[in-house]
Each structure stands twice: as structure tokens, then as C-alpha cells.
Amino acid sequence: MKLPNALYIQSGGMTSVINNTAYTIIKTIQKYPEKIGKLYAGIYGIVGVLEDNLLDISTLSEIQIENIKNSPGGVFGTSRYKIKSINEDFAIYETLVHIFIKYNIHYIFYNGGNDSADTALKLSKITQEFDYKLYCIAVPKTIDNDIACTDVSPGFGSSAKYIATSMYEASIDLKSMCKTSTKVFIMEIMGRHAGWLTAASAVWKNNDSDPPHICLLPEIPFNQEQFLKLVTNSVNKYGYCSIAVSEGLRDETHKFISHQNTNDSFGHTQLGGVASILASIIQINLGYKCHYAIPDYLQRAAKHLCSKLDIEIANAVGKAAVEFAIQHKNNVMPCIKKIQTNPYLYEIECISLDNIANVEKKMPLNFIDKENLTITSECKEYILPFVSGEVFPKYSENGKPIFISFT
Amino acid sequence: MKLPNALYIQSGGMTSVINNTAYTIIKTIQKYPEKIGKLYAGIYGIVGVLEDNLLDISTLSEIQIENIKNSPGGVFGTSRYKIKSINEDFAIYETLVHIFIKYNIHYIFYNGGNDSADTALKLSKITQEFDYKLYCIAVPKTIDNDIACTDVSPGFGSSAKYIATSMYEASIDLKSMCKTSTKVFIMEIMGRHAGWLTAASAVWKNNDSDPPHICLLPEIPFNQEQFLKLVTNSVNKYGYCSIAVSEGLRDETHKFISHQNTNDSFGHTQLGGVASILASIIQINLGYKCHYAIPDYLQRAAKHLCSKLDIEIANAVGKAAVEFAIQHKNNVMPCIKKIQTNPYLYEIECISLDNIANVEKKMPLNFIDKENLTITSECKEYILPFVSGEVFPKYSENGKPIFISFT
Numbered sequence: 001m002k003l004p005n006a007l008y009i010q011s012g013g014m015t016s017v018i019n020n021t022a023y024t025i026i027k028t029i030q031k032y033p034e035k036i037g038k039l040y041a042g043i044y045g046i047v048g049v050l051e052d053n054l055l056d057i058s059t060l061s062e063i064q065i066e067n068i069k070n071s072p073g074g075v076f077g078t079s080r081y082k083i084k085s086i087n088e089d090f091a092i093y094e095t096l097v098h099i100f101i102k103y104n105i106h107y108i109f110y111n112g113g114n115d116s117a118d119t120a121l122k123l124s125k126i127t128q129e130f131d132y133k134l135y136c137i138a139v140p141k142t143i144d145n146d147i148a149c150t151d152v153s154p155g156f157g158s159s160a161k162y163i164a165t166s167m168y169e170a171s172i173d174l175k176s177m178c179k180t181s182t183k184v185f186i187m188e189i190m191g192r193h194a195g196w197l198t199a200a201s202a203v204w205k206n207n208d209s210d211p212p213h214i215c216l217l218p219e220i221p222f223n224q225e226q227f228l229k230l231v232t233n234s235v236n237k238y239g240y241c242s243i244a245v246s247e248g249l250r251d252e253t254h255k256f257i258s259h260q261n262t263n264d265s266f267g268h269t270q271l272g273g274v275a276s277i278l279a280s281i282i283q284i285n286l287g288y289k290c291h292y293a294i295p296d297y298l299q300r301a302a303k304h305l306c307s308k309l310d311i312e313i314a315n316a317v318g319k320a321a322v323e324f325a326i327q328h329k330n331n332v333m334p335c336i337k338k339i340q341t342n343p344y345l346y347e348i349e350c351i352s353l354d355n356i357a358n359v360e361k362k363m364p365l366n367f368i369d370k371e372n373l374t375i376t377s378e379c380k381e382y383i384l385p386f387v388s389g390e391v392f393p394k395y396s397e398n399g400k401p402i403f404i405s406f407t
Numbered sequence: 408m409k410l411p412n413a414l415y416i417q418s419g420g421m422t423s424v425i426n427n428t429a430y431t432i433i434k435t436i437q438k439y440p441e442k443i444g445k446l447y448a449g450i451y452g453i454v455g456v457l458e459d460n461l462l463d464i465s466t467l468s469e470i471q472i473e474n475i476k477n478s479p480g481g482v483f484g485t486s487r488y489k490i491k492s493i494n495e496d497f498a499i500y501e502t503l504v505h506i507f508i509k510y511n512i513h514y515i516f517y518n519g520g521n522d523s524a525d526t527a528l529k530l531s532k533i534t535q536e537f538d539y540k541l542y543c544i545a546v547p548k549t550i551d552n553d554i555a556c557t558d559v560s561p562g563f564g565s566s567a568k569y570i571a572t573s574m575y576e577a578s579i580d581l582k583s584m585c586k587t588s589t590k591v592f593i594m595e596i597m598g599r600h601a602g603w604l605t606a607a608s609a610v611w612k613n614n615d616s617d618p619p620h621i622c623l624l625p626e627i628p629f630n631q632e633q634f635l636k637l638v639t640n641s642v643n644k645y646g647y648c649s650i651a652v653s654e655g656l657r658d659e660t661h662k663f664i665s666h667q668n669t670n671d672s673f674g675h676t677q678l679g680g681v682a683s684i685l686a687s688i689i690q691i692n693l694g695y696k697c698h699y700a701i702p703d704y705l706q707r708a709a710k711h712l713c714s715k716l717d718i719e720i721a722n723a724v725g726k727a728a729v730e731f732a733i734q735h736k737n738n739v740m741p742c743i744k745k746i747q748t749n750p751y752l753y754e755i756e757c758i759s760l761d762n763i764a765n766v767e768k769k770m771p772l773n774f775i776d777k778e779n780l781t782i783t784s785e786c787k788e789y790i791l792p793f794v795s796g797e798v799f800p801k802y803s804e805n806g807k808p809i810f811i812s813f814t
Contacts, residue, residue, distance in 0.1 A: 010583070013584070014583055044583075044586040047587055071579065072579050073576075073580040073581075074584070075583070076583075077582075077583045077584070078583050079584070079586055079587040079588070080584070080587050081587050161806060164806075165711050165808060166705050169479045169704075169705065169708035169709060169710055169808070170705055172478065172480040172708065172812055173480040173481075173708040174480075174704065175484075175812060175814055176417070176451075176480035176481035176482070176483075176485050176812065176814055177480075177481070177485045177486070179451040179486055179814075180454055180487050180488050185703075185704060204805070204806075204807040276680070292701070293701055294699070294700055294703075295700055295702065296577070296699060296701075297576075297577040297581065298573050298576065298577050298700050300580065301573075301576035301577045301579065302576060303576055304711075307806070384805055384806075388804065388805050388806040390799070390806070392799065395797055397795065398795050399568060399571075399714070399794040399797070400571075401572060401575065401576070403575070403576075403579055405582060405583065407582055407586075407646075
């Protein structure tokens with residue numbers, strides 16, 4: 001009998017460490033030659049599967065495979081493509097099953113965030129609806145840290161480390177020149193509904209004088225009066241003010257402070273521009289010279305500064321996913337269960353996607369200091385392990401990082 | 408007789424490596440205890456000097472001094488403060504000479520860019536105008552690489568490395584998701600009149616398919632038709648388009664594509680926003696989903712990814728500056744003279760500030776491919792040594808970089 005094959009799919013927005021998970025899945029499968037035959041990757045994720053565009057991993061050289069874990073983005077390509085339920089779009093499932101039969105695929109590793117967990121949940125129904133054995137494992141990944149049932153999402157720690165480091169560096173620069181030049185620096189940080197990454201910018205803040213002085217989170221409606229008061233206070237007391245703002249900041253009527261008029265394919269409003277709006281508010285009302293940074297993709301692609309624990313966790317979920325598949329689990333995700341904070345200890349739990357798909361993990365209210373627009377010590381204690389320890393990629397002689405891509 | 412003392416001043420916008428120069432000046436002076444007494448630093452640069460706010464470096468601990476070279480920003484503080492000539496503002500020079508006499512200062516190390524070289528040139532006249540021996544050495548520093556008479560400016564290499572790495576990382580991310588999501592990524596890069604840093608984003612580009620696909624430099628007037636044609640071509644051919652744009656991009660009438668209505672104290676227009684304007688132009692005309700990043704201060708404060716040669720050069724000009732002072736040179740700057748490109752070899756030249764102050768080094772025209780809006784192989788060959796080799800700062804156990812600041 002031919003051994004069942006496996007399919008790996010990258011999905012949604014990328015993280016700095018998703019390819020570490022991909023690498024671990026490849027290497028773990030290699031340890032079970034009696035259980036799993038070939039591993040295929042969907043080129044551009046599920047879209048590649050639908051187009052019969054699969055890459056046979058066994059055709060890659062050992063050097064190519066080693067370079068996967070060194071690369072940002074998604075080496076096999078990803079997609080933002082929402083599939084409907086079997087009841088709504090039977091045809092797409094027929095196409096998928098046709099491909100699965102063609103390639104003898106019985107294991108799926110669906111590496112993504114909330115929306116992807118929903119897709120994986122839908123795919124997991126194939127086993128019941130069709131006469132076809134399929135073990136579908138969702139593998140967590142998102143910089144937003146908003147996946148339910150897991151203490152942390154792989155990808156968050158490295159983006160958090162990049163954001164915290166960049167905020168600290170830019171603030172030290174600002175501090176050195178605030179006497180005669182710019183007084184306010186604003187950094188616009190990714191996060192539509194959950195302020196995890198914006199919160200991370202303050203993870204090393206020990207005193208009121210340390211930057212950032214203000215964190216504007218999507219969880220707390222923007223109040224201009226309070227904001228301007230805190231900016232003034234910071235400039236008066238410390239000579240400057242550093243501000244971290246989440247792209248998803250909303251006003252008291254729940255409307256985004258800034259949004260572009262375009263939507264992505266999931267119906268999410270595409271955000272951008274809140275930093276420039278805040279800079280205008282400050283310049284008009286207080287007259288301070290402002291600068292703002294929008295790291296955008298840089299914060300989720302910064303392979304040049306990854307977190308050690310984040311990479312460890314990205315590897316751990318990859319390994320667990322293969323083990324779950326071999327145990328013939330379906331409709332599950334390996335999640336992180338914290339055992340101890342300092343030093344951080346965890347174990348992997350197997351959680352049903354019914355509990356995860358389409359649930360968004362928000363920041364606990366005791367993590368937020370609403371009055372001073374900053375984060376609490378509980379929040380810092382939670383985030384700290386994920387920004388500790390550095391992992392750098394390999395560089396070639398001319399300084400170019402050694403990256404690989406199969407798209 | 409009391410030994411003459413020295414004064415160190417940081418000036419203008421910061422670089423990731425200006426503190427390496429500061430460190431080397433401190434350590435080199437320590438080697439000449441028979442020549443130079445104390446070293447003072449102006450807190451917030453020349454503004455601190457005018458306010459009699461000097462830091463005696465001998466009061467710092469060895470650990471504090473070691474941490475200087477690990478820190479971004481300017482550890483002693485900087486200023487944007489233009490002083491007039493002696494004829495225009497005699498009083499300010501009287502104040503300065505008064506301070507110099509009070510602290511027995513006879514050596515000045517003025518660490519800055521073009522505007523600062525002009526200030527240093529003005530200070531160097533004190534020796535003639537007052538009966539006071541002063542040896543004023545300008546020490547080069549700018550991320551803009553626009554200082555005349557030197558093959559490269561300390562600070563450029565590290566920002567160039569950060570920009571090139573970030574552009575590569577973000578482009579690889581974009582490439583992995585372009586099939587169903589964002590098609591165009593734009594990075595807005597510092598540089599008012601010279602496109603050096605924007606050019607650096609393409610230093611590792613070997614083929615037309617490599618990112619960035621378009622470099623918009625201030626040297627080449629923006630032509631919307633040509634631009635849209637190249638964007639379309641890139642998306643059609645490679646699935647995506649990465650664009651590097653200089654904040655100082657101008658139209659054919661020499662007007663900035665984007666500018667805020669504020670001016671800094673030197674009368675420069677404060678720029679920002681060209682990336683969002685380009686994104687709108689693309690979205691309206693071509694309908695592609697765009698993302699843009701504005702690294703802003705991040706690109707000049709990224710101590711977490713410095714260039715090896717840049718740090719070496721930052722150290723070399725610091726050492727040479729002290730040696731020039733001891734040789735009783737005045738009104739000069741240590742400049743880099745290239746001896747060989749690969750491997751990069753250089754020597755330090757002593758150049759009069761009359762040749763440097765207020766001169767802006769532009770990119771040679773043979774560095775720019777006007778037709779394809781990219782850089783030529785000559786340009787890549789020039790920039791490559793400055794982005795080769797990595798130097799990382801020290802981190803504490805919780806992942807926080809170890810920075811120090813005396814402001």
C-alpha cells in the first residue's frame with residue numbers, strides 16, 4: 001500500500017518565524033518514513049492547491065531546506081482566500097478532494113491565524129462529508145497574538161522584539177535631539193482589534209520617564225483631551241514624548257480613527273494613517289514638531305532580529321502538528337500552555353478548532369492602564385519572555401541575508 | 408601650566424554610529440595625557456555649551472564609557488542650532504569664548520554633517536578674531552552620505568545596511584502573498600536632496616526580477632507616466648512591485664511631491680508623506696492594493712544592525728580628529744580617501760572646511776539608470792562594501808539592548 005502523503009499550507013499574513021515552523025514540519029516528517037510518504041507544499045497556499053500547483057519537498061536540496069528557516073515571508077507563498085462551507089460551495093471541496101486523491105494526501109498542516117483556523121475547520125469536515133480520510137491540523141501563526149486557547153501565537157514574540165527594540169532606539173534618538181528639534185515621535189503598529197504588539201513596545205518601560213510614554217490601544221477608545229494632556233505632560237517633564245499607536249485605534253463611537261476606503265478579501269477594512277492624523281492633532285493643538293514611523297511589513301518580516309523563544313515555539317508547534325497527524329487527530333491545533341513565567345516553561349496542548357476558529361483573543365483588561373494610557377506590570381510580565389534572547393539569520397559575505405523563496 | 412582641555416559636540420540628526428566616534432575620541436584622548444587635559448561634552452551639543460551645561464567625561468565610569476559605543480542616538484545630546492557668522496552675531500562668540508576660557512578649552516571636536524561643518528568653520532575663526540588659541544576639528548557624520556571631499560560619510564553604511572535589509576525582507580514577504588493580496592510595497596527613505604540611501608535599497612539587486620523594482624531618487628524628476636508603466640510591468644512580470652522612494656522626490660518643476668508646511672530651523676522643508684501619495688496614484692490608476700512603510704528615525708537609530716565597515720570608519724575619523732588636534736590643526740575635517748574598492752581600503756585625509764561646509768555631495772549621474780528608474784552597477788559597486796559585515800549591540804538578559812544616555 002502506498003504511504004499517505006501530507007500537504008503543508010501557509011496562509012494569511014506572514015510572520016518572521018513561519019518558515020521555522022515549515023522547516024520543523026519538514027524535518028519531523030523525515031523522522032517518520034514509515035508513516036508519511038511525501039510532503040507537498042501549496043504554492044501560494046490553498047490557492048496553489050486549487051490550481052494543482054504543488055511543490056514536492058523531496059525535490060529540494062538539503063541546503064535549500066536549511067535556508068528555509070533563515071528566510072522571512074512565506075517561502076512557499078501564502079494567500080488571503082476565504083473558502084465557504086461545504087453547504088455553500090460544494091464544488092470547491094470536490095476540487096480539493098480530487099487533488100487530494102491525485103496526490104494521495106491524507107494529512108494537512110494549515111499554518112495560519114484565526115481566519116486560517118476557520119478554513120482548517122472547514123477542511124476537517126471532508127472526512128465526514130466525503131468518503132476520504134483526512135487529518136487536518138491547524139498550526140498557529142500570527143504576529144497579532146490574537147489566537148484563542150494558546151498562551152502565545154508563534155510570530156508574536158519576534159515582531160514584539162522588533163517593535164520594542166525599534167521604539168527604544170528611535171526614542172533614544174529623539175531624546176538626544178528634543179531640546180531644539182522634534183519633541184514627539186509616533187510609531188504606528190499593526191493590530192486591528194487587539195493591542196498586543198502596541199503593548200509590546202512598552203515591555204522594557206520601568207519608569208514613567210522611559211519611552212514610550214503613551215500606548216494607544218484599540219481596546220481603549222481614543223480621547224483627544226486625555227491624549228493631549230498626557231503628551232503635554234511628557235514633553236514638559238521629560239523633554240519629549242514617544243507614542244505607540246495601534247493601527248486599529250477607534251473613537252468612542254467605535255469608528256477607526258483612520259481608515260482607507262479599501263477592504264481586503266475577508267471584509268476587513270485596510271488601515272493606515274492613524275500616525276499622521278495624531279501628528280496633525282499634536283501639531284495643531286500643541287505646536288510640537290512631530291515625526292512618525294510606519295514600519296508596516298518591516299515589523300513582521302524582520303528576520304534580522306528574531307526572538308529566541310518565539311523561534312523555539314514556532315518549532316514546537318511544527319513538531320507537535322506532525323505528531324498529532326500521526327496520531328490521526330483531525331480538526332485540532334497545537335497550542336501553548338504556560339507552566340511558569342520566569343523562566344518561561346510551557347507544554348503543548350491539543351485543542352479542537354471549534355474552540356479556536358473565528359475567536360479573537362483580546363488583551364485582558366488588567367493588562368491596560370486606561371488612566372495613563374500605558375500597560376500594567378502584569379502585561380509586561382506576560383510579554384517579557386517573548387522578547388528575551390536574540391536569533392540572527394545567516395548573512396553572505398556581501399552583507400546580504402541568505403533568503404530563499406519558492407514562489 | 409594647566410593642560411589645555413577639549414570639547415566634544417554632537418550636532419544635527421543622529422546616526423547609528425556617531426557614539427562609536429564619540430567613544431573613540433574619548434579613548435584616543437586618554438592615550439595623550441601629556442597633551443590634552445580633560446574632555447568635556449556639550450549637553451545637547453552647542454546649545455549646552457552656550458548654557459554652560461558641560462559634562463566632564465572623567466566623571467564617567469569605565470562601564471558607562473563602554474556602553475557609549477553600544478548606544479543609538481547621541482549619548483550627549485545634539486542640537487539643530489545654526490549660529491551666525493562673527494560679523495552678524497558677535498555676542499554669541501563672546502559667550503562661547505567666555506565658556507572656553509572658563510573650562511580652558513582649546514580643542515573642539517564638532518561631530519556633524521554639512522550644516523555642522525559650517526558651524527565648525529565659523530568657530531575656527533575664533534583663533535583669528537579673539538586672542539584665543541582654538542583648534543577646531545569637524546568630525547564627519549551623516550546618514551545622508553552628502554558630505555563633500557570624503558568617499559563616504561560615517562553613519563551612511565549602517566543606515567544603508569538597515570534600509571537594504573528591510574527592503575529585502577519586506578519584499579520577500581510581499582512576494583509570498585502577492586498572488587491574492589498586496590501587489591505593491593513602497594518604502595519612504597530619508598534624503599532631501601541626495602538619493603544615496605534610497606539607492607542603497609537596491610545594492611543587492613542582481614536581476615530585473617529582484618526587489619526593489621523601482622528607485623525614485625531626488626536627482627531624477629518624477630514622471631508619473633513612466634512610473635506607472637514600470638509598476639505595471641513589474642506586477643505583470645514578477646507578480647509584485649517593490650518601490651524605494653526618497654522623501655525628497657520632486658516633480659519636473661523642482662517642487663517636492665509631498666511636503667508638510669513646516670520648516671526646520673535651517674529653513675529646510677520638513678518632508679513626509681510621499682509614500683502615501685504614490686500609493687494613492689497607484690491605487691487610483693492601476694487598482695493594485697498597496698502597502699507603504701516609513702521607517703523614519705528607525706533607519707538612523709537601528710543600532711541593532713550596524714555595518715562593520717561603517718563602525719570602523721566612524722572609529723577612524725574619531726582617532727584622526729584627536730591626532731589632528733594634537734598636531735594643532737584648525738578648520739579641518741578627517742575625510743575618507745578610497746584606495747581600493749574590493750576589499751575596501753582607505754586612508755584618512757586632512758581637508759580644509761572651506762572645501763566642505765555647505766557643499767552637498769550628489770550622486771554621480773553614472774550611478775543612476777534614468778530609463779529604468781534604478782541604480783547602475785557602478786553605484787552598487789560603490790555602496791556594497793559599506794553594507795558588508797554585521798555588528799550587533801549587547802543585549803541584557805531580558806532582551807533589552809544596553810543603551811546609555813546623558814541627556
